[in-house]
Amino acid sequence: MGDVTPADDHEPEPEHEPWPPVPPDVDNATIDTEKTPISFSMNGQIYRVKGRPSEIFKYGAMEREYDLQAAAGECAIRVRGRVMAKYPFGIDFRGFLMDLATPIPKALPPSECRDLMHQMVSVVRKLHDKGIVHGDMKLDNMLLDNQGKLRLCDFGEGRYVDEDEAIWEGQSTWHYESPNRFARGERLGQDPPPPTIEDDLYSLGLSIWEFYTGQIPFEDLRMDDLGLKEKQREGETVDVDEVHDPEAREIIIGLLRTGGARI
Numbered sequence: 001m002g003d004v005t006p007a008d009d010h011e012p013e014p015e016h017e018p019w020p021p022v023p024p025d026v027d028n029a030t031i032d033t034e035k036t037p038i039s040f041s042m043n044g045q046i047y048r049v050k051g052r053p054s055e056i057f058k059y060g061a062m063e064r065e066y067d068l069q070a071a072a073g074e075c076a077i078r079v080r081g082r083v084m085a086k087y088p089f090g091i092d093f094r095g096f097l098m099d100l101a102t103p104i105p106k107a108l109p110p111s112e113c114r115d116l117m118h119q120m121v122s123v124v125r126k127l128h129d130k131g132i133v134h135g136d137m138k139l140d141n142m143l144l145d146n147q148g149k150l151r152l153c154d155f156g157e158g159r160y161v162d163e164d165e166a167i168w169e170g171q172s173t174w175h176y177e178s179p180n181r182f183a184r185g186e187r188l189g190q191d192p193p194p195p196t197i198e199d200d201l202y203s204l205g206l207s208i209w210e211f212y213t214g215q216i217p218f219e220d221l222r223m224d225d226l227g228l229k230e231k232q233r234e235g236e237t238v239d240v241d242e243v244h245d246p247e248a249r250e251i252i253i254g255l256l257r258t259g260g261a262r263i
Contacts, residue, residue, distance in 0.1 A: 202259020
């Protein structure tokens, strides 16, 4: 793949994979991407793939993200296969292919908003039933597949519920962190600490609030981490009265309380 090359300081793993890659995995040299990424995240860049209109390539992702997204099954945008590259000293994971998906529309009638809200709740609970914590739950990481069904993406900060917490080395989108996660981080001296199911549910509540209000949570504190941390320490959260749908408002309140919000 000529348009995206590995960073100079990238060290391939020792060769332990079959070569050429066994389908659905593909050789990096056999795919060609558009030059400009269509989106960025904390753990990779998304490119359209020439000649594959229904697929996209997440470059720079870690193999752990691929494994979690694959394990999420119908809860996630479907992965197609790993993209592997061969170098003189080994074979390396460069990212993965997955189905092309679309963002959630911003203006929808109330009945469709309610349907999507219930899909959000359902898919997150199914993910947790599979023993997976997403770790970076937010509206940007919820997409619609080619059947119009809501699916999750961007599992780079995720973890398995039953794994050793010491394995997790992720990050967080700090204005979606729950008060309980903040308190746990202070107690453990770890910022951020590994995410839990309760943290996902709190972030889901913020995501639904964002979906209904069109506002990014704590946008006014985006550059004021001390101010946000003080709010988290006190258990303060978004103004749920800005959501006018009574059912949605009650669901949001319940989810936010799960993560330690005092409302």
